[in-house]
Amino acid sequence: MADSTPILGDDGLTLKAKLRQAERRNKLKTFGLTVPLLAFILVTFVFPILLMIARSVDNPVPVRAIPQTLEALQSWTPPTLPAEATYRLFAEELLAADETGDLGRLASRLNYDLPGSRSALTRLGRALRRGAEDGQSYRALFEEVDPRWSEPEIWAGLKALDGRLTGAYYLAATDRTRDVDGDIVLQPENTRIYIGLYLKTLWVSLLVTLFCVLLAYPIAYQLATLPTGRANLLMILVLLPFWTSLLVRTTAWIVLLQSQGVLNDILVALGILDDEGRVQLIYNMTGTIVALTHILLPFMVLPLYSVMKTIPPNYRRAAISMGATPSRAWIDVFFPLTIPGLGAGSVLVFILCIGYYITPALVGGRTGQLISSEIAYHMQSSLNWGLAAALGTILLVGVLALYWIYDRLVGIDNLKMG
Amino acid sequence: MAKLPPYVTLGDRLWTLGYKLLCGLIYLFLIAPILVVIPLSFNAEPYFTFTPEMLHFDPAGYSLRWYRDVLGSEDWLNAFRNSFVIGVFATLIATLLGTVAALGLSNSRMPYRASVMALLLSPMIVPVIISAAGMYFFFSNVGLSQTFPGIILAHAALGTPFVVITVTATLSGFDRSLMRASASLGAPPATTFFQVVVPLIAPGVISGALFAFVTSFDEVVAVLFLSGASQRTVPRQMWSGIREQISPSILAVATLLILLSVLLLATLELLRRRNERLRGLR
Amino acid sequence: MDATQAAVRFEGVQKSYDGETLVVKDLNLSIAKGEFVTMLGPSGSGKTTCLMMLAGFETATRGEIYIGQRSINRVPPHKRNIGMVFQNYALFPHMSVAENLAYPLKVRGIDKAERETRVLRALDMVQLAPFANRRPGMLSGGQQQRVAVARALVFDPDIVLMDEPLGALDKQLREQMQYEIKHIHERIGVTVVYVTHDQSEALTMSNRIAVFNDGVIQQLAPPTELYERPSNAFVAHFIGENNRLDGIVRSRDGDICQVELGDGSMVRSLAVNIGGVGSRTTLSLRPERVTVHAKAGEIDNVFAGKVEELIYLGDHIRTRVSLCGQDDFIVKLPNSDRHAMLEPGANVHFGWNAGDCRALDG
């Protein structure tokens, strides 16, 4: 028994090796089926996102446009001003950059770090094109063009542009900046935007998740306890909005909630409000929260419903037969068993909520915008793509972390729609 | 209505009543937007609220003018055409790739199953604003931005997770011994696939395709980032309609879209029943 | 039994779920204190419904149910003090075994120390003390079953209801559990109402069995009586194996009647539940009560039959015989050398006594 000889096939391979080979071939075949989609997703989805992440640290312009100036500035420290030679070097490189169009790009780039500094560079470019007066030092010329050139701040800003990669967008995305000495500091209070916005986004998502729980729980319970026929009928009321276009639902909320809208009209007609006292329910945070709750509610109802459906009614009966009042039985036995569904639904709603763009953008007005609107703004209007990418990357990391938690909690396999 | 047992107290009765009322209100919240949009789309006046004529069911308060507006507008018609073209092509790509991948994913021998699944479903989880920004950078590099193929590829990517989910779910209930049975009866693999596998998974594939189509048909963020003037879709048109000159014709479009979703829902329900019947569940 | 002493009493109870068909029709049943009564019947015969009405999870459409002297129609289920064992046990999956057992004590406000001693005692009773801290999901089916029994008993209920509690177990475990439950009942003397569709289970455990069919109790009797003296064709057929012979009553003399079968043979039978002369009847005859090589004069009925088939079953041999115009007449022959083996095709005389052949409703 102990020294059994391996079973050999006619080609001399052991049976075990052959089995392993066949197994490997099978695995490869199975994996092969997913290759086309994997490739497609990698190219059209993953790679673009990696590209965006790369954008958030990419800094090609300064090292291309003013390499020597940047090198010269490395040996300079504030609060003095750089040496005359550095001024000259900078002027020459700027002129060359003007030819290639890099001057404008450099100005925009500097402007991201030092808001308002664009004009200092563009004016300087214009003056350099005209040429310096005889005998005038570059430093004098610079200071004549724009008084900011006599301050060390702008030079410190230029110095910080060095490097092919930059963390500047992440600094900006977290309301931070570098001071003259190159240390990272918080921006002045009145220009801090993003941290507050991230917190607001988290807070709104939390609220929406909470509202979804509060609204979904009762109807999921009802759907799970009613006889199948009537439950299916009521289920339509959950599924129809789920299947209706987002923009349709958003439009509908505008129609319902605006100050001349249906709800205000009803309240006025009922005498609860007077005509002057119409409440602003949309184009603000209220609008965002109401519309998001409505849109994400089905994502909470469906997982809750499917969990409740699997809880045998006998559990509650057992508790009651042992002497628990119906409400006690509900609290001790039914509710704890629905917590997995509650967790799954909550994480899902929360994930979907923090990245939501369309609805807040349309019904949020000025105060109801979330972080996604800021990303869209920098993508489309300010064209500060580096900052948009940094903001997006931070959001992405948050979402992926939640996705991971969701996977741990419920398993992605259990993600189901409709 | 089941009769309540005789030991039920007044408090219990009130509690039950209150609970039902609460549920009613929540259903109202869910359905109210849809209920409001449909009648208002027949408003004779350019208002977004019920006119006194409408409330008195005066025929003069109702009209089809906004539908005429929409159907007579080159912009809207173009948008519908674009949406359908993009939707159909994106659905074809997503369904084909998604179904093939699901065949692999539902096999227990699939290596790295969980990780691959997580990756393939991520387009559904990653906020569209991020995917769209990335695609914008990538597609402008390769000359696909502001083209139909660009939007179709983007929508196909966003739609594949739904196909993967529905088809894997269908396949997970699929009894693989059926394939062995078919083979043992002498059918070659191709015959087995088309005669046995396809009919059984078809409902799952079709509902996955419907999900993918709706995803594309309802998608606006990627379109905002990737489309030019000639690729405006219905949601894109509604988006600017809401942002710029909100006109009741948007309600007419909304009603048409609701009609579409009712049709989709009905189709899905029929598919679900067919699926259950095929598996002898009812 | 004196109705006023009954622990449980159903009086004219009817139940309809849909307002049209009666699932339970006019149920009258008294169960004495400490008795083990089984409701036995095919699936769908209304057993669970009766149990649920007693537990309070369904309301009787008509009639009264009493526990002791008290009508409980207006008592909510959690105040009825009834222990219950459900078919799939309904052990709370999020609580440990000990917590499951402590639950009924906790809701009664019993303090922690007392709870612990009673839980331990109950666990000892079912020999599961080492498993106190496990979750029910980590126990085998038989262990879960015992936990469920212990949980139903731990709070000293007046009555324990069990709805097919052994249905999910395999045969061997089921038989073992039957004895365990029976012994626990004997030891603590609680009133048990037990539901099953398995006749051997009912015969093993019960003091009395109520055979249900179609919402009506067909017979209520102790196991031996039910087997030996079924009062109608349904019971005879449902409990144990049974040869049915259809015929017409030709004459009656006290307890004995003459029945003419389809092929004209006359059978002397015990008149149990028949109409007048000329009415249809079904004769019920246990296969083990048939004698082989019977001689006329020694036994009431003797008929010639032809052996069709022999099936060897270890302790006995099942023999299928053509007899009295029927070809599915079964005779059970004990496997002992006293009996010479019959050969298929042999013509043999079979006989039985009138007292073993019961003429029941037609």
Ligand SMILES: Nc1ncnc2c1ncn2[C@@H]1O[C@H](COP(=O)(O)OP(=O)(O)O)[C@@H](O)[C@H]1O
């Ligand atoms: N909750 C219910 N609603 C409607 N009909 C029911 C319900 N429960 C049981 N029934 C019906 O009542 C009859 C008796 O059921 P039940 O008491 O469960 O029988 P048993 O336990 O003997 O199998 C069956 O025909 C069943 O379909």
Ligand SMILES: [Mg+2]
């Ligand atoms: Mg039952």
